[in-house]
Amino acid sequence: DVDRDWVPNGPDSAYYLRPLVFATEERMGLKSSDEFLFMVMGGPFRPLFAKPLRVKVEREYSRAAPGGTGFAKCAGNYAAAMYPTQMAKEQGFDQVLWTDAFTHQHIEESGAMNVAFVIDDVVVTPPLSDTILDGVTRASVLELARELGYAVEERTVDVAELADGIEGGSVTEAFGVGTAASIAPIETISIDGVDHTLKIDESAKMFELRRRLNAIRFGETTDTHSWMTTI
Structure with missing residues (x-):
């Protein structure tokens, strides 16, 4: 009980685990280890980002x-x-938006989180692949979005679609999703040196998703998903 005050x-x-x-194998040489150490680190934290983000498309x-460990x-x-x-x-900039390694034309994820957009009133996020982290917060947000009746698509998002959509009004929201970031609104996306700015509206879908997610995380509503575990 001595550690209770750290929470x-x-x-x-929250307390991040x-x-x-x-x-840990004691040897030199290019070889997979036969000995390992498992540990759990923890510490108190607040959301990773305190204000809407300005990001750069890399x-x-x-x-x-592809073929690497980007999914893990x-x-x-x-x-x-x-x-x-x-x-x-x-x-x-606060973060970068990563693009695919071959063409740099397709949005993948952000540096500290998965990423999603609202395009033509649909919550859109890039599909999972071996270069995109299969984030638990991403999965939770998509499930909550469907429960709220939002249309959801997991599909490729091109850089050009993003630029044209923000300027044309079809892209109305952009946000990161992650354990430390929770749901972080993105206000400015820089593409090839040109800033594209989104209006941050408190009635946005991302804020309703954040409210629903945090209500479950902080025990303010019933967890019907069995996401929470008492430790």
Whole structure:
């Protein structure tokens, strides 16, 4: 019970748990380890982003390629993201939006979260693949969206569709979804040096989804999905 005070109880706060397994075999050489250590790290946290985000569509560097480990919560996946993300932050962006490694024409995910859009009143997110993390928050948000009666599509989102849609009004919302990020609204998307800005409206679908998700997370409503576990 000595650790109880580490668990915050303020609005939107939580205690973040991260399971981790890594190799511990004492040897040199290029070989898969036969010995591993499993551990669980934890710490208090607030939502990763406190304000609507300004993101850059990455058209040069790649986070993951087909045939790799991009679908998994693998520490090595972060290595390729470090340099382009740092450059984006130096340019005034909060995150990058990754595109496919071959053509850089298709949106995949953001640096710290999956990503979704509202296009023609439909909640749209890129389909899972071996380069997109199968996020538990992504799955939860899609399930809640369907329960709310929102139309949902898991399909390819092209960079050009995003640019034209924001300017033409068919793309009305963009948001990240992740364990640490919860649901993070995206206000500005920079594509090839041009900023495309979305209006942040409190009546937006993403905010209703966030309210529903947080109500379950914080025990304010009945968890009919069996997502929560008492520890």
